[in-house]
Amino acid sequence: MPKSVKIAIATVLTAMVTVAGYGVYNIATALTGGSGGSGRSGGAAAAGARPAVTGPPTAEQAAGAARAFLAAWAGGDLSGAAAATDDPAAATTALTAFQRQVGPSALHLTASGPAATPGPSAAGSTPSATPADTALSVPFSASVEFAGTGTPWTYDGALSLVRARDGRTVVHWTPHVIHPHLDAGESIAVRPVAGAPAGITDRNGKPLTGFPSLAGSLERFTARVPQGGTADDGSAVLITKDSDGTAEKLFTVTEPRPLPALRLTLDARLQEAAEAAVAKQSAGGTRAASLAAIEPSTGHVLAYAFSPSTGSNLAFTGSTPPGSTMKVVTAAALLEAGVTPSTPVPCPATTLVTGLPVANDFADARPGNTFADDFAQSCNTAFLEKGRDVLKPDSLPRTAKEVFGLGLEWSTGLTNFDTRIPTESTMAAAAPELIGQGRVQTNPLAMASVAATVQSGTFRMPILLPDLPQQPAARRLSKGVLNDLRALMTRTAQSGTAAGPMAGIPGAAAKSGTAEVGGGKPDDSWFTAYRGDLAVAAEVEGGLHGAQSAGPAVAELLRIGNG
Missing domain, CATH: 3.10.450.50 (Nuclear Transport Factor 2; Chain: A,)
Incomplete structure (x- = not known):
């Protein structure tokens, strides 16, 4: 029998689907006699x-x-x-x-x-x-x-x-009576199959071959099974898993017509820079590094890279605390609660969270700080104490979802992890989330999107195919709050914790982050920034302060810019 070919299907088959003249329905129960059996027996x-x-x-x-x-x-x-x-x-x-x-x-x-x-x-x-x-x-x-x-x-x-x-x-x-590859929980049918595109290019028509981070991902775009038949579709006998929609092609009944080259939203020039940046910060593959770049005006993903490239695409699927880069979202919630950049918000040396002391990256107390000072200096204690004073347990997750789209179900074109910011029952439990710790989980794609939302004022769901639908967020920040948030990030890039990596990059706005991971492991390095119509975020596991590892990776792309 010819070697079977595995194809990723964009949608999971439902119990009854009619496609291109073929009636398709679930026969798993019929094949197992309604026994609920599993496996190949x-x-x-x-x-x-x-x-x-x-x-x-x-x-x-x-x-x-x-x-x-x-x-x-x-x-x-x-x-x-x-x-x-x-x-x-x-x-x-x-x-x-x-x-x-x-x-x-x-x-x-x-x-x-x-x-x-x-x-x-x-x-x-x-x-x-x-x-x-x-x-x-x-x-x-x-x-x-x-x-x-x-x-x-x-x-x-x-x-x-x-x-x-x-x-x-x-x-x-x-099930094997029908075909030796058919299992319980699977269906066999003739379905339409799309032809492979003549090639895959970036948004400018440049080939996207040779990029380590894209090698596995591009297969997802070259082997797509359409939801409905078109004149260009062929047909094939497929065994489909009812659980996730992945399929095994057994035989091509009719060959599909060749498709023109498929253009993704990526930019080959930025992709090359992203590959080099994560390779450098991964220290020869000894620590994981990932990066994502987004065009704020469209939500188009312009580049993503991860190193080692043989591992998971952590730019899209990572699920770790983002540290102080989350303060961009927390700041938005505080500004909406009435705090202004000039509001006096002292920065004590330590504060208690659930009975445990939390400190800053600096040892001294700074009682004369304003909120703008706290943001630029990334004062954990100020954010924690002010947050407990004026926010509610659901303030951060609600602002994150309603304004920044974090927690919505994203359909980017690839597998991605949707940010999770659980709603805690008390402010004491929610406090660690305000500084990007606790049970917050996210990745560079999401944090690049946060910076993109600040730059444009509107959340646009990141996508890799220009025709994919983009679910909007529920609302936008007011003009005043948005301008204040932009000013906070601009100051941070000019004279705050992000100034080092952003030196010589005019118009940059940024926020650095250092995330504790526990277990005696070194802190993760995070950085998110924008300049013009380009927003970039990066994470380096074990990279320590955001300005040390993730910041330089982001800077490489911002120096190139978007067009």
């Missing part, structure tokens, strides 16, 4: 089935029963074929479903070898749920023809033959 037969008695049939009996079953199935006598199994009800439903879903114009099934003790099947396990000493296996060859096509689909399978309680030799019913 297909589970036990349903109540009412004829269970096998001890002792296998003879080789002659097994071969004869197999030939009778295959002849009935191939001849369209589905009820007769089902009656030749140990679960006629499940078999009738499954064979009918195969006929409707796959829709062959002709089906040829031939026993291709003698009966033998069951061994490993093409699917990697025995084709029967019965013990080997009560069954014999008969291999068969299948040839499936489709109207209007010249080449039949051929594959090899195996039947497990058992002796029923009434003494007859019957086929033991499992």
Whole structure:
């Protein structure tokens, strides 16, 4: 049988879908006799089935029963074929479903070898749920023809033959009777398949080959299965997992037409800089580094990179505390609560959170600070104490979701982790979230989006394909609050904790972050910033202060700029 090809499907099949003239519905229960079985054994037969008695049939009996079953199935006598199994009800439903879903114009099934003790099947396990000493296996060859096509689909399978309680030799019913790769919880059908694009380019038509971080991701765009048929689509026999929609292509029925090159939102020039930046900050792959860049005016992802490139795409799927970069969102909540940049907000040396002392990156107390000073200096204690005074437990998660889109379900074009900021029951429990600690989880893509939202004033969901829908946030910040937030980030880039990496980058606005991860591990380095129509965020695990590792990575892209 030809080697199967794995395809990522953009949407999970529902119980009943009609696509390009083929009726598709879930047959997992039918294939397992409603037993709820899992794995390649297909589970036990349903109540009412004829269970096998001890002792296998003879080789002659097994071969004869197999030939009778295959002849009935191939001849369209589905009820007769089902009656030749140990679960006629499940078999009738499954064979009918195969006929409707796959829709062959002709089906040829031939026993291709003698009966033998069951061994490993093409699917990697025995084709029967019965013990080997009560069954014999008969291999068969299948040839499936489709109207209007010249080449039949051929594959090899195996039947497990058992002796029923009434003494007859019957086929033991499992999903593998239909096809050796079919499992419980899967469906088999002919579905439309899209042709592979002639290539994948950046937004300017430049090829995106040769970038380590994109190598695995680009396959997700070249192997897309459409939700509905079009003139360019072909068709193929697919086995689809009902749980996540991933599919295995078994046979191409009709070839799809070639598609033109697919343009992503990426910018090859920024992508090259992003790859170099994370490679440098990962210190030869000894620590993970990731980065994402977004165009604030559109939400288009202009670059993303991660190192080591053989690992996970942490720019999109990371789920760690962002440290003080979250203070951008906290500051928005405080500003909306009536705090202004000039409001006196002392910065004590330490404060208590749930009975434990929390300090700053500097040892001295700064009682004369304003809120603008606290933001630029990244004073943890000021944010914690002022937050407990004027905010509620749901203030941060509500502002994050309603204004910045954090916590919405993002559809970027790739797998991504949606930021989580749990709503705690008390301000004491919620306090660590105000400085990006506690149970906050996010990634560079989300924090780049935070900076992009500040720059443009509007949350635009990050996307990699320009035609993807973008779910809006519920509201925008007022003009006054937005201008104050921009001023806070600009000052931080000019004279605050972000000044070092942002030196020589006019118009930059930024926020650095240092996230404690516990367990004796060094702190993670975070940085988010924008300049013009470009917002960038980076994380370096174990990189310590944001200005030390993540900041220089972000600076590399901001110096290039967007167009």
